[in-house]
Amino acid sequence: MKYLYYPGCSLKGTNRAYEESVLASFRALDIEIEELEDWNCCGATAYMAVDEMKSFALAARNLALAERQAPDHPTLMAPCSGCYLVLSKTQHYLEEYSEVSRTIDGALQAARLSYARQVHVRHPLDILIHEIGVQQISSKVRQPLRGLKVACYYGCQIVRPYAAFDDQVNPKTMDHLMRTLGAETVDWPLKTRCCGGSLMGTLPEVGVPLSYILLKEALKRGADVVATACPLCQFNLECYQDKMSRQFKERLEIPVVYFTQLLGLALGVPERQLGMHRLLVPFTLPAARGGARVHA
């Protein structure tokens, strides 16, 4: 089975390590993926704020292209939470509201496209746990993440409100995956609490404390690393640590990686292929550290 891959703008830009690690770890698992040809930005929450119908129309073009590219079993994998949400939401609205359905079909027609509602939008976590399965994954682990304590951060938008693949309040798929890879997962209640999203860039006075709370709690619970499943979450939690330290007058440092980077490491993929060199707060596996924990 081949999956179509929808990168979204973020995975081609500042957060390309997510793309690199998704591609490399899926390759290591022999899962075939193919990029959606000529995809466009899904519209995201910011577009939704300006014109919701247009955001549905933009997302629908991607769905229509997916159907065209893989007519038999179009499954569209979207690793970015924002994209995942918008694509799922669009499908929901097409089902639920006839006026949306009519307008969007008309708009697609004007561009000689059509969408037969066949696409299945999925997050890589969903595919890994529910399609590939932990048994298959654990049989390919070459370097177990022993001794590593991971705080799994799902963010808000992959489990709320349209996703059905995990619990909305206490999701477990990433924890399950991490334990399969040999890591320990810390129990923390902030798994799905919002990191501030784009407010970090627009209103840091508000965004910084929101992300700070998450990291502080992860450290308190003894995590060595935070694993994320969304480019914006990763960016907020990693790139603003200096700012948090300044604002809260304490040195705060903890690596924040993509869950696919940890997956890749466990599968024995070379660090460079996983974009590990793009991290601002470097991360190394406990084994590679020779037992000596480097901790701030």
Place this chain on the structure above:
Amino acid sequence: MKEWQSWPRFRYEAELDLRFPEEVASMPGGRALFACIQCGTCSGTCPLAMYMDYSPRKIIAMTRAGFKDEVLHSFTIWLCASCYACAVECPRKIKITDFMAELKQRAIQEGVDPKRFPVSVLAREFFKAVRKRGRSTESRLVLRLYAKTNPLKILDQALLGLKLLRTGRFSLHAESVKNRQQIDQILRAVDAAKATAFVDKLARDVRREVAHT
């Protein structure tokens, strides 16, 4: 400022805009507005409530009562991070997040969104970029955002920019789809459909008025 001066001004019913709740409720799923029981669960769940001028529960109540000006001028709608925490907890299954988005759209349409407030500036810049190229490039958006709101902030972020540059995460190359024409056709068609719907609604309203007189 004395505390009472920051309190909302009292409003007489005649000053309220009673068409406003109906307009907002015309969005998909919008009738749910009238099902709110004012339990406050949304405000209790919202991680941003403490920064908001009106809590999510109040926004729902005020929308329903016709406090159009206050609602559309509120910071609340721009602070909502679309995290959906409220929406999944609401006992009446009200899509509060979608109401916030709808109110943002209305504020922009009415031209009352805060012009130099970065949240709405970003939304509009993003919209323009995607309209033109079909894709957005974060680094370019961020630069435009700072240029339009607070150019000094670029200096504040210079160190971060440098780090991103060094790790190959900062590129100003503008991403674009190949078939830009198709994007244009789709978006134009949506505009056309909206215009038709607007004219239809107008015709219906006129007919109703005529029937009344």
